[in-house]
Amino acid sequence: MFLLVLLLFIGLCVEIFHYVKIKANAFSEKEVKAAAELQAKRMRIEDPEISCDYCGSKIDTSKYKVCPHCGAPYDNDEEWLAKFKVDEEFVNESTDRLIALREEKASEKSRELLRSIKNKIRILVILNVLIIVFAVAFTVKQNMDRFRGNEKLNESTYEQYAETDYKIEGDRVIYDDGMVKITISGIYQEDDEPTKTDDGLLTKNAKVGFIVENNSDKNVNIAMECNSVNGFSTDSFYISDYSLYRKNKAVTVYERIRLCPGEEVSEMIFDSIEVYSSDYKYQGSIEKPVIVRTTSKKTEIDYSISGNKLIYSDDKVDVYSKLIDGKGFEIYAANKSDKAYKIDSDDLIVDGKAYTAYGLHDVFFPNGYILRTSALRSYAEEFDIKTIGEKKCTD
Structure with a gap:
């Protein structure tokens, strides 16, 4: 649209220039007077002969300045003055006639240009108004879209979520600092059959509703x-929300539990909730x-990790690995202790090869839970890296 406005503006400037030029040419008195004088000069030359007042001989005024027979001057000769001298009145009359003629010729062209100019101005005004309206609407929408507002449980036609028969125990409040309050409104699931992941874990779609005040x-x-649900932890998240909420407003939003383990939601552990203003003058967690x-x-x-390869075991944790695609591993760990841990790791050495753990950074690992990681890949093998810096495993 901007390009269209620019082209219209350039076209408008060109037509205004042509319009001004036509009007200027039509009413240029200097130019018209010069044309009238030229016409008068041509009239004098058409019949240059007069009779000498002294000897009566013919004088060709285009050749002689005085009478060639008697030498008498004719500058005051009445015939000369009456017939050949073009006075100011004639020039003025000729000028008026030429102006009228040129005005008539220019009038039609200028009217066409003026109509075109007016139409282009109207179009430019309309387009600029539309651009302003669009820009304002876009800005308002962008500003509104920054904030989460009240959401529908089923945003898409293919979603069929409904509130479950089982309910949240307790007061359902997971955060309240007196300024911001987060309450779970309910658990919602679809009436479909559960599915299994590649490693045999039963999963079913689920959503959690939150009232954010x-x-x-x-x-x-x-x-x-929230990376821990129903006894299983993941190195990604089951629930993850990083959103902006408007001041002095309460809204209901919904978050999907990605690959929710089990047929129902019996337990969720939120390991991190942080609330802060954009200027960080207000912070809570x-x-x-x-x-x-x-x-x-x-x-x-019904799920077991004991069928995988045991690679580490002590009184706190059992760690298993599973080869996938012949190129990488998945790590499974069972927390046997009475404490929750944060799991953090650098690259791992498995069978002499360095493996990168994409998500093992401050992973929350509660007691009694099973940790399932995403695939660990060997860059050395995939990208044919010949030399790897020394690595070592630490507790």
């Missing part, structure tokens, strides 16, 4: 993470993980 006078960012339990009776999930 921002009672502060500042817009706030909320970073909320949970001091310890928040455990949310439901009334679901399906707390046991």
Whole structure:
């Protein structure tokens, strides 16, 4: 649209220039007077002969300045003055006639140009108004889209989520600092059959509803993470929200539990909830993980990691590995202790090859849970790296 406006503006400038030029040419008195004088000069030359007042001989005024027979001057000769001298009145009359003629010729062309100019001005005004309206609407929408507002449970036509029969135990509040309050509104699932992951874990789609009340006078960012559900932890997240919420406003939003383990949600552990304003003058966070339990009776999930290769074991944890695609490994760990851990790792050495753990950075690992990682890949093998710096494993 900007290019169209630019082209129209250039065209308008060209036509205005032509219009001004036509009007100037039509009413240029100097130019018209010069044309009238030229016409008068041509009239004098058409019949240059007069009769000498002294001797009566013919004088060709185009050749002689005085009478060739008697030498008498004719500059005051009445015939000369009456017939050949073009006075100011004639020039003025000729000028008026030429101006009228040129005005008539220019008038039609200028009217056409003026109509075109007016049309282009109208179009430019309309386009500029549309651009301004569009820019304002876009800015307002962008500003509104920055904030999460009230959301529908089923955003797409193919979604069929409904509230579950089992409910949240307790008051359902997972964060409240007096300014911002986050409450779980419910658990929602679709009425479909559960599916299994590649490693045999039963999963079913689920959503969690959150009522976010921002009672502060500042817009706030909320970073909320949950990587542990139903006895399973992941190096990614089951629930992850990094969103902006408007000041003095309460909204209901929904987050999907990605590959929710089990047929129902019996337990969720939120290991990190942070709330802060854009200027960081207001900040808040949970001091310890928040455990949310439901009334679901399906707390046991038929799944075992013991069939994989045991690569490490002590009184706190068992660690297993599983070869995938012949190129990498998945790591499984069982937390046998009575404590929760944060798992962090650098590259690992497995059978003499360096493997990169993409997601093992501050991974929350509660007691009694099983940790399932994403694939660990060997860059040395995939990208044919010949030399690798020394690595060592530490506790």
